[in-house]
Amino acid sequence: MVELGKVDQIIEKYAGDKTSVLAILQDVQAAFNYLPREAMNRIGEKLEIPMTQVASLATFFHAFSLTPRGKNIVTVCMGTACHVRGAPRVLAEIERELAVKGGETTSDGEFTVETVNCVGACALGPLVIVNGNYHGNINTADVVEMLHEYKPATGEGAK
Amino acid sequence: MTKFTTPAQLTDHVAKAKAARDPNKVRVSVCAGTGCKASGADALIAAFQAEIEARGLDVEVLSTGCHGFCERGPLVVLHPSGVLYQKVKPRDVADILEKTVQKGELLPRLQYRDESRQIFEKEHDVPFYKHQERIVFAMNGHIDPRSIDDYFSMGGYEALGKVVGQMKPDQVVEEVIASGLRGRGGAGFPAGWKWRFTRQAEGDRKYLICNADEGDPGAFMDRSVLEGNPHLVLEGMIIGAYACGASEGFIYVRNEYPMAVRHIELAIAKATELGLLGQHILGTDFSFNVHVNRGGGAFVCGEETALIASIEGRRGSPRVRPPFPAQKGLWGKPTNINNVETWANVPTIINRGSAWFAGTGTGDVSKSPLGGSKGTKIFSLVGKVNNTGLVEVPMGITLRKIVFDIGGGIKDSKKGRTFKAVQTGGPSGGCIPDAYLDNPVDFDELAKLGSMMGSGGMIVMDDRTCMVEVARYFVDFLKEESCGKCTPCREGLRAMSGILNRMVRGQGRHEDLDLLEDLGRTMKTASLCQLGQTAANPVLSTLRYFRHEYVEHVDHARCPAGQCIDLIEYRINEQCTGCTICAKKCPTGAITGQNKERHVLDQGKCVRCGVCFDVCNFNGVSILSGPEIAGKAKE
Amino acid sequence: MDILINGKKVKTRKGEHVLEVARREGFEIPSLCHHAALPPDGACRLCLVEVEGPEGKNKVTTACTLEVAQGLSVRLDTPEVAANRKVVLEMLLARVSDSPTLLKLADKYGLLEMRLVPQGEKCVLCGLCARVCTELVGAKALTMEGRGTETYFQPPFGEPAKDCVGCGSCAFVCPVTCIEYKKTDRTIEIWGRTFERLACTECGEPLDLTPEHRDLIRRRTDLLTPAEMQLCGGCERRTTMKTMQRVVEGQQTLETARR
Amino acid sequence: MRKIYLVLPEKCTGCRTCELSCAYSHQIDQQPGTPRIRAYNTKPPLEKGIPVVCFQCDRPACQEVCPTKALQRNLDTGAISIDYDRCINCHACYAACPFGNIHIDPINTRVAKCDLCGGSPKCALFCPTGALSYK
Incomplete structure (x- = not known):
């Protein structure tokens, strides 16, 4: 169940300003970890903007996810600096380790693997961000250990 | 502190704050930029604070913005001596305070050494910093970006006092025109002229936008400026608003830059509290408010009309220009857009004068506004270079100086890696080969080479970088980032991506080279916005300078750089000493062998991640490509 | 103000664009995304023309977005225009390979060889459907979603179009007729929705009107009373005829017949 | 002085020559279009008739x-005419006309209405009884 009260609070924060729709979507995404459909409908109604505008924005910006994401968000930077230093290999290793592809969530809902086109920490590449924590200069050999930190303490984890 | 109600009060206050800054005060400046934070700067700062208190020292810990040399972070600079320590850990703190601060002894283990192991003691002697000329970055490293008092003490808001107190808006515009400042965001349009257009445009309201949607992968100077010295950007904008007659400003910053958002919001709040922003600034009729908008992750929003659409709450599709934003911008009103670095240059131009600013750089802007490139430019020097980080250099410096003197040359040159190309201008820029290393770097010279300044990304590539793969990377990036509206950009990138992805798998055809050029030409000519018009640059420039690599791929299924994983094989050669490191690091267990015996690589298990090659210290791993392994590649 | 098209002097009004002027004068310029009732969008990039610049510095640009200006001189058929238009057409044909509209254009503009991999798409992404729906009809049922090569024109999230009124204008303006619009005796089917067709209250004949579209039309004017928009054209005319007959026969004055 | 299109129903015999001339003067692909005027026999055969045609309302x-603003008054003739370049065939005009004077052409399903033939209405020209005139 999506708590629409939370959505209303966010809309309230922007005083129902139509032009703040992008910021509202960002805050909703931060609150729910994705953009629930009900929340988007609510935003459309409250701001009195057509759903076409909401949908167009939500699908245009890559920061938005329309499906629920995992507990841990693993973001692999694919910026140029990271790329030339081996980011594709790091991504491949993470995908192998978690048995998902970029953009997907593990079946146990623990991890979502995403890519981003540069986070502006280019000197640290290849760079992986897990739940907002920066892991710089990662090579394929470090991946298992890095992910291990975030796996649930009990059980086999995400694999 | 109370609100300033006259320009004189502000000028007075800044003068006093400057005088009060004790140059001999012992300060420990710890870089707390995003790079150094990722390397553990927060814990380090806490350790310094605790240790200083425990020892009862009169030492100030400064948590500053980015120093630029992110590679070696966390960075610590001790003032007033200027001693630089790099890769500092909390466990080093006691030593630093006891030995260096209290006794004046140096700690060699924390000092910077170049490839030849030579030690450099002071920050300004380190080659990375020595050849730089810092205007925009002048204060980074000396102030806490969260403190307006620190900014005052370095002369901050002096320019604003001068502008509001002594200058007419037109004078400000003329001063910026005379300085020759060109936009640092990409196209290099003369900033002062844009201001003049906005000033002269008719409209009851006018807007200013600061473009901080730094979408170029590999560039992060705007982030560092905004994080490290937000008041500088803000002061530039307030001066711009005064000059253009704008009443409302917007800072469009990437949501991926949370610290930049926090710092600029803090700066806005403080400046508003002191009467430097808001209604009746410094007691005059001039009013200006600034809002922060967060971007949603779209490269195309760096294009000004797309950015405007995004602020208005619409998807970031560019629209046809003219009308230009200076005539019809945000909500149809005259709008002036400059990027972070451009705004950050403004206070210095006002303080030191246009003549001083124009003294640095190339060409002559007194006759034609596009006659030269003035001032400095920040580049983010990254890739296969020894010293990576942000460097601010005078316009007209050579590429060689940046890559070899500042960047310290190619990484792993001892292992035989050599310079191949430098990619400038972000995804829409081009790759420049070694033949042009001595060309000066400015807006026009880079364009002549088929690249561009862009926002200042500079990615160094070595002989192991495959140029076809680089082109494929940029095209795939742009294919995702294109807004999808116009045919040549969207379909051209799709077609190019298909061709290049085939090529790196060894399935390219010779005719593809002409086809790529054909597509590229039309994308350049017929696309709607700058993104599409420049999207073919990575392909066209690599085809121009590295055509032979393409030919190798299409004619022989060979990747000369040994990078395209479908075209290569790793083999362990006779130089293997059996040190076992590759076997330990191989993620798939493809390498087996006894200690001190030549190892064996199982091709069936190998995923060609290249770890063995990277970790081997004896050149015991070779990369094969082409006829030796053909048949396999041409599947 | 006069401009030159292929050297011919042509009268224009301020604010006009070269495409509309050229077409008015009988010149042919191909385009997919242009519609006379919409502002220029510059999406399809087919309407390329060459603008003569000083010192031979000519520039190829789109006619639909090119505003007329004093001294403007454009050419529609230079080698540069032809070459680039051919590549744009090739790109479009790679996207939608079986569109008669595109095949005809390919024929006309000399595109003989297809070098690109066919994508098997139906839509050329000209955007007319969504622009007509949003900017003209006002239903706001269609939009551009996604970005890059993953761009679609569709109802929000590709679901059945909640705000569609079934007017069918999108299907009508689509240059490659890729929007499925099905009319049966009782229904109109489009964008995953099935609309009921209103029936003439007199003779029962189905109208080209859905209740949703009727309500939208009502909002555009205060002229239409609830009693109106219920009859088919024939029954309306018969009513008109009868009213006229009463006037002619003196049973009713012209004044009372007038609404 | 702008001419006036005059309908005198009392002179109409319901011969429907007007319909024919209208259909042929509005050809589509060399086929007659739908007539934008209809003449009804009130006392068949051919004694009294009523022509129904657009009133070009105020x-x-x-x-x-x-x-789409496709319907505009032609300032020379006073007729409301359709600019087909602007028309998106939504049929709103057809639905809205209370008199049934917007027609739908079966050949191309486009809406059609009387445009006074741009200043020389063929119906008036061919009307044998003077029920329709333009002067």
Whole structure:
């Protein structure tokens, strides 16, 4: 169940300003970890903007996810600096380790693997961000250990 | 502190704050930029604070913005001596305070050494910093970006006092025109002229936008400026608003830059509290408010009309220009857009004068506004270079100086890696080969080479970088980032991506080279916005300078750089000493062998991640490509 | 103000664009995304023309977005225009390979060889459907979603179009007729929705009107009373005829017949 | 002085020559279009008739509901005419006309209405009884 009260609070924060729709979507995404459909409908109604505008924005910006994401968000930077230093290999290793592809969530809902086109920490590449924590200069050999930190303490984890 | 109600009060206050800054005060400046934070700067700062208190020292810990040399972070600079320590850990703190601060002894283990192991003691002697000329970055490293008092003490808001107190808006515009400042965001349009257009445009309201949607992968100077010295950007904008007659400003910053958002919001709040922003600034009729908008992750929003659409709450599709934003911008009103670095240059131009600013750089802007490139430019020097980080250099410096003197040359040159190309201008820029290393770097010279300044990304590539793969990377990036509206950009990138992805798998055809050029030409000519018009640059420039690599791929299924994983094989050669490191690091267990015996690589298990090659210290791993392994590649 | 098209002097009004002027004068310029009732969008990039610049510095640009200006001189058929238009057409044909509209254009503009991999798409992404729906009809049922090569024109999230009124204008303006619009005796089917067709209250004949579209039309004017928009054209005319007959026969004055 | 299109129903015999001339003067692909005027026999055969044709209303509902401004009054003739370049075939005008004077052409399903033939209405020209005139 999506708590629409939370959505209303966010809309309230922007005083129902139509032009703040992008910021509202960002805050909703931060609150729910994705953009629930009900929340988007609510935003459309409250701001009195057509759903076409909401949908167009939500699908245009890559920061938005329309499906629920995992507990841990693993973001692999694919910026140029990271790329030339081996980011594709790091991504491949993470995908192998978690048995998902970029953009997907593990079946146990623990991890979502995403890519981003540069986070502006280019000197640290290849760079992986897990739940907002920066892991710089990662090579394929470090991946298992890095992910291990975030796996649930009990059980086999995400694999 | 109370609100300033006259320009004189502000000028007075800044003068006093400057005088009060004790140059001999012992300060420990710890870089707390995003790079150094990722390397553990927060814990380090806490350790310094605790240790200083425990020892009862009169030492100030400064948590500053980015120093630029992110590679070696966390960075610590001790003032007033200027001693630089790099890769500092909390466990080093006691030593630093006891030995260096209290006794004046140096700690060699924390000092910077170049490839030849030579030690450099002071920050300004380190080659990375020595050849730089810092205007925009002048204060980074000396102030806490969260403190307006620190900014005052370095002369901050002096320019604003001068502008509001002594200058007419037109004078400000003329001063910026005379300085020759060109936009640092990409196209290099003369900033002062844009201001003049906005000033002269008719409209009851006018807007200013600061473009901080730094979408170029590999560039992060705007982030560092905004994080490290937000008041500088803000002061530039307030001066711009005064000059253009704008009443409302917007800072469009990437949501991926949370610290930049926090710092600029803090700066806005403080400046508003002191009467430097808001209604009746410094007691005059001039009013200006600034809002922060967060971007949603779209490269195309760096294009000004797309950015405007995004602020208005619409998807970031560019629209046809003219009308230009200076005539019809945000909500149809005259709008002036400059990027972070451009705004950050403004206070210095006002303080030191246009003549001083124009003294640095190339060409002559007194006759034609596009006659030269003035001032400095920040580049983010990254890739296969020894010293990576942000460097601010005078316009007209050579590429060689940046890559070899500042960047310290190619990484792993001892292992035989050599310079191949430098990619400038972000995804829409081009790759420049070694033949042009001595060309000066400015807006026009880079364009002549088929690249561009862009926002200042500079990615160094070595002989192991495959140029076809680089082109494929940029095209795939742009294919995702294109807004999808116009045919040549969207379909051209799709077609190019298909061709290049085939090529790196060894399935390219010779005719593809002409086809790529054909597509590229039309994308350049017929696309709607700058993104599409420049999207073919990575392909066209690599085809121009590295055509032979393409030919190798299409004619022989060979990747000369040994990078395209479908075209290569790793083999362990006779130089293997059996040190076992590759076997330990191989993620798939493809390498087996006894200690001190030549190892064996199982091709069936190998995923060609290249770890063995990277970790081997004896050149015991070779990369094969082409006829030796053909048949396999041409599947 | 006069401009030159292929050297011919042509009268224009301020604010006009070269495409509309050229077409008015009988010149042919191909385009997919242009519609006379919409502002220029510059999406399809087919309407390329060459603008003569000083010192031979000519520039190829789109006619639909090119505003007329004093001294403007454009050419529609230079080698540069032809070459680039051919590549744009090739790109479009790679996207939608079986569109008669595109095949005809390919024929006309000399595109003989297809070098690109066919994508098997139906839509050329000209955007007319969504622009007509949003900017003209006002239903706001269609939009551009996604970005890059993953761009679609569709109802929000590709679901059945909640705000569609079934007017069918999108299907009508689509240059490659890729929007499925099905009319049966009782229904109109489009964008995953099935609309009921209103029936003439007199003779029962189905109208080209859905209740949703009727309500939208009502909002555009205060002229239409609830009693109106219920009859088919024939029954309306018969009513008109009868009213006229009463006037002619003196049973009713012209004044009372007038609404 | 602008000419006036005059309908005198009392002179109409319901011969439908007007329909024919209209259909042929509005050809589509060399086929006759739908007539934009209809003449009804009130006393068959051919004694009394009533022609029904667009009144070119002072405040036309068709024009007000048109979302594309495709319906505009021609200032020379006074007729409300359709600019087919602007028309998106939404049929709003057809739905809105209370008199049934917007027609739908079966050949191309486009809406059609009387445009006074741009200043020389063929119906008036061919009307044998003088029920329709333009002067």
